[in-house]
Amino acid sequence: MKKNSIIIIVCIFSIFLFYFKNTDYVKKIYNNMNNNYEWLVLTAADDGYPMEIIYGELTDPIGRGGNIPTGQLLRSRLFGDAGMMIVGDEFRPLPHKMKIKWFSYAENKFFKGEFDLDHKYIEAIFEQEEYIYRDGGGIDFKVVPIPGGKVMLYLYGVNTFLLGIYQGEEYIVKDDDAFHREMRLMKGTVAGEDTRLEYVKFFQEELPKQTLNEIKNNTIPTDIWDKISVKYPWRFTFHLVDRNDYPEKIVGEEENHVVFINAERRLKLNEVNYFITPEPKPIPIELATTFDAPGGRYEFRVFPGNVGGKEFSVLPYDQYRKREQQLVKLFKEFYERIGKQPFDLHLEIDEKFENPKLYLKKDDIMQEIPNVEFELFNSTFDIQLYPKE
Secondary structure, X not given: OHHHHHHHHHHXXXXXXHHHHOOHHHHHHHHHHOOEEEEEEEEOOOOOOOXXXXXXXXXXXXXXXEEOOOOOEEOOOOOOOOOEOOOOOOEEEOOOEEEXXXXXXXXXXXXXXXXXXXXXXXXXXXXXXXXXXXXXXXEEEEEEEEOOOEEEEEEEOOOEEEEEEEEOEEEOOOOHHHHHHHHOOOOOOHHHHOOHHHHHHHHHOOOOHHHHHHHHHOOOOOOHHHHHOOOEEEEEEEEEOOOOOOOOEEEOOOOOEEEEOOOOEEOOOOOOHHHHOOOEEOOXXXXXXXXXXXXXXXXXXXXXXXXXXXXXXXXXXHHHHHHHHHHHHHHHHHHHHOOOOOEEEEEEEOOXXXXXXXXXXXXXXXXXXXXXXXXXXXXXXXXXXXXOO
């Protein structure tokens, strides 16, 4: 009888232990102790330059990791993605390498590459769970092929980090049969019977006019993405015109955030130092910050990337590229003009909280950024001060 009781207790304990070990919380702790983390892989391509990934994987030194989704026509801009493919356990070792092959429809070229990743930097970000994890989800790697045989790799959570831009190499696929095999186009299907030229032209016909002109003139740009990823040592400052005695203090709030032109972002910026110190940062297209002053707590929302009330990331293609290049030119020329020193992204607004203007500022040198949209709220009393409702 005593022996049976012991067996029953052991069985109950084993069942309890099994379920305990398989709870999400315990599973996460167990995996982290074994250097496994929860991550998936997204893919995208910038608008105007569609891509298709043929093969890809993110792996550790012994080949463990995750596959990069393949076979999708990618054209969702840097800010979007083509969805994710879940294969196997989401908990796995962090990658040390990226291997990838892809086809560029605008360039009509195949590229490939094998790249070493900054594993220590990636691991350091993953360990900042409260800073990176999305509500209810994990972290995603996002793989973005771009013209010129390059690949951008992001780490995407509450905050998005550009891990690097990697240079691949072109490889030659000689004839139509080889093209069909490489693209996995089945014989007997419409696509499988097309020549390479016919197949590519079918997709090129849907491209923006600007890209079609670039194809015609052999001028597809390969440097846009390097330029938008340049980091400048700027900080955010503001001033009420003619009110030098007005106390202004930026404070930490979850609403504070900044979105950058290269699709990086920092959300829930409770740490104000990110705004008030001139550490290197890309060009901002959206910025929100909170400050205390007489009359309550206020929130600025500044949109350097917006055009006609539309967010930068959803602008029509021609407006998107035009505003992108305007901002790149302004920041680059101003930075060179001041001798490549730290500078301010400086907001001036009058004492009635009207007529806001945004400048690049270094001492007495100021360059206005034109056509910037603003919003200003008194968050203490939930009042929109600008523009007037």
